[in-house]
Amino acid sequence: GNYWNPQPCQCEDGCACPEDPTEWKQYYATLFADALDSAHYCLREYGRLREQTQTFTDALFDATLPRDAIDAISANLAIVKSPT
Numbered sequence: 001g002n003y004w005n006p007q008p009c010q011c012e013d014g015c016a017c018p019e020d021p022t023e024w025k026q027y028y029a030t031l032f033a034d035a036l037d038s039a040h041y042c043l044r045e046y047g048r049l050r051e052q053t054q055t056f057t058d059a060l061f062d063a064t065l066p067r068d069a070i071d072a073i074s075a076n077l078a079i080v081k082s083p084t
Contacts, residue, residue, distance in 0.1 A: 032038040
């Protein structure tokens with residue numbers, strides 16, 4: 001089981017079953033203590049983050065792929081960064 005679908009313990013006698021299943025976290029939750037910590041990071045690194053984002057955007061939209069493919073890729077980028 002897991003935290004969103006807990007299963008009853010199926011262990012034999014003597015087996016130690018965890019009381020709390022492992023909780024899945026977003027990757028960013030492992031990097032920052034809280035929202036304020038992430039905001040400080042973004043402000044501190046804004047120039048670099050903006051430049052890298054623009055470089056990625058330029059590379060994607062200037063690609064020689066068909067326009068429909070670029071549209072489909074750009075519309076679904078959030079899925080690439082999620083556990084979906």
